[in-house]
Amino acid sequence: MIHVVDYGLGNVQALLTMFKRLGFDATRAKTASDLNEASKIILPGVGAFDHAIELLGRSGMRSVLETLVLKNKVPVLGICVGMQIMGTSSEEGRLAGLGWVPGKVRSFRSNERSAILPLPHMGWNDVQPKSGLPIFAGLESDARFYFLHSYFFECDEPSHVAAVASYGIDFSCAVSACNVHGVQFHPEKSHHFGAQLLKNFAVL
Amino acid sequence: MLRPRITPCLLVHKGGLVKTVGFKTPKYVGDPINAVKIFNEKEADELVVLDIDATVNNTEPDYKMIANLAAECRMPLCYGGGVKSPEQAKRIIGLGVEKVAISSAAVEHPELITQIADEIGRQSVVVVLDVKKRLFGKDYDVFTRNARTNTKCSVFDLAVEVEKLGAGELVINSIDMDGVMKGYDLALAEKIRQAVNIPITILGGAGSLDDIEALIRACGVIGASAGSLFVFKGVYKAVLINYPTMAQRDELIRKALC
Numbered sequence: 001m002i003h004v005v006d007y008g009l010g011n012v013q014a015l016l017t018m019f020k021r022l023g024f025d026a027t028r029a030k031t032a033s034d035l036n037e038a039s040k041i042i043l044p045g046v047g048a049f050d051h052a053i054e055l056l057g058r059s060g061m062r063s064v065l066e067t068l069v070l071k072n073k074v075p076v077l078g079i080c081v082g083m084q085i086m087g088t089s090s091e092e093g094r095l096a097g098l099g100w101v102p103g104k105v106r107s108f109r110s111n112e113r114s115a116i117l118p119l120p121h122m123g124w125n126d127v128q129p130k131s132g133l134p135i136f137a138g139l140e141s142d143a144r145f146y147f148l149h150s151y152f153f154e155c156d157e158p159s160h161v162a163a164v165a166s167y168g169i170d171f172s173c174a175v176s177a178c179n180v181h182g183v184q185f186h187p188e189k190s191h192h193f194g195a196q197l198l199k200n201f202a203v204l
Numbered sequence: 205m206l207r208p209r210i211t212p213c214l215l216v217h218k219g220g221l222v223k224t225v226g227f228k229t230p231k232y233v234g235d236p237i238n239a240v241k242i243f244n245e246k247e248a249d250e251l252v253v254l255d256i257d258a259t260v261n262n263t264e265p266d267y268k269m270i271a272n273l274a275a276e277c278r279m280p281l282c283y284g285g286g287v288k289s290p291e292q293a294k295r296i297i298g299l300g301v302e303k304v305a306i307s308s309a310a311v312e313h314p315e316l317i318t319q320i321a322d323e324i325g326r327q328s329v330v331v332v333l334d335v336k337k338r339l340f341g342k343d344y345d346v347f348t349r350n351a352r353t354n355t356k357c358s359v360f361d362l363a364v365e366v367e368k369l370g371a372g373e374l375v376i377n378s379i380d381m382d383g384v385m386k387g388y389d390l391a392l393a394e395k396i397r398q399a400v401n402i403p404i405t406i407l408g409g410a411g412s413l414d415d416i417e418a419l420i421r422a423c424g425v426i427g428a429s430a431g432s433l434f435v436f437k438g439v440y441k442a443v444l445i446n447y448p449t450m451a452q453r454d455e456l457i458r459k460a461l462c
């Protein structure tokens with residue numbers, strides 16, 4: 001069963017509705033015990049980095065998630081800030097991230113080529129996935145997704161970059177490290193492109 | 205490439221969808237949930253839903269309606285109407301809405317923009333400014349409360365202020381052009397584009413896809429929003445929800461940006 005982590009951030013309902021439409025069982029996890037049966041995990045999120053880390057801590061689910069993801073290797077998909085907090089740190093905040101994917105979250109404002117563009121980066125942009133990744137199956141060409149953010153993930157390890165998008169600079173808009181996946185864009189709000197990606201994740 | 209956004213804007217009045225002309229004479233055009241379902245099928249870029257009763261009647265946002273819309277909506281959703289506090293904005297985001305629009309409250313209490321941005325993140329804060337061209341000169345006044353109150357503030361001054369305070373997007377809604385379907389006020393759009401460095405969306409005046417193309421040609425990557433264009437068909441304004449296909453949008457954008 002797919003468990004969508006509800007720690008007070010992100011569009012849990014939209015994800016549940018989407019999975020239902022696609023024919024997969026998905027449920028909302030609000031407490032640590034809700035996660036017992038999780039065979040797939042979605043970690044959504046919007047807003048500020050520190051706020052997200054704090055709320056996840058307060059939800060009581062953080063340590064169970066760490067066990068499931070790091071020890072039991074349960075596939076997890078972070079979305080937007082849910083992806084960013086999987087990194088080590090962020091220019092947006094002072095707290096440490098979960099550290100599931102080594103990398104730093106940077107601001108578009110700290111690069112002169114993206115800082116001159118309107119921020120946040122908002123709207124539909126092309127996504128160029130690395131070839132051969134199951135999570136991007138069927139999305140190898142002409143994939144576009146909805147973005148809404150001013151910070152982006154910078155992987156320490158280039159092999160963890162799963163897809164690239166461009167906004168003044170090329171940035172990693174998706175990461176993949178073993179069972180840990182993350183996307184900066186919103187698959188739950190990206191029509192058939194997003195549906196395809198969530199389906200790919202569900203059958204991993 | 206980041207694409208310009210082509211965004212239907214739906215107005216809610218007494219629980220139904222309406223379309224106005226010059227912010228007056230609301231005409232019933234259908235049921236909100238049904239409209240969302242149709243725009244899902246059309247794979248619209250995003251959707252704006254504005255409750256035009258909440259502020260004027262001084263009521264709370266209709267959370268039940270918002271939750272229903274958000275659960276149905278498979279594209280990014282922006283809700284506006286009656287939002288006066290960070291708590292309300294947070295609750296709306298929690299219902300699964302991507303962006304919260306504030307208008308009258310933001311103009312009357314600009315510090316609210318910062319407070320809401322601190323609560324939900326500035327990327328989700330949309331400020332809508334309803335504007336009317338001054339009789340003399342080239343400036344525009346910002347109005348509140350469904351165009352009933354003239355604040356006598358210049359839209360260009362306020363746009364800069366709103367960006368500084370933490371808005372993530374600015375929607376400029378032309379009262380003069382509302383429902384007229386004769387094209388956007390391009391001079392206004394261009395001046396706003398130059399004034400701020402946050403995403404902007406222009407609403408009011410679109411009568412054809414050519415009008416949207418003209419706006420994108422003038423301003424580049426911008427939000428082109430429309431009400432009448434996407435709910436009416438033909439000279440007699442028969443109600444028929446419509447929206448260009450992805451291929452039509454790609455072609456329109458390609459032509460506009462070449």
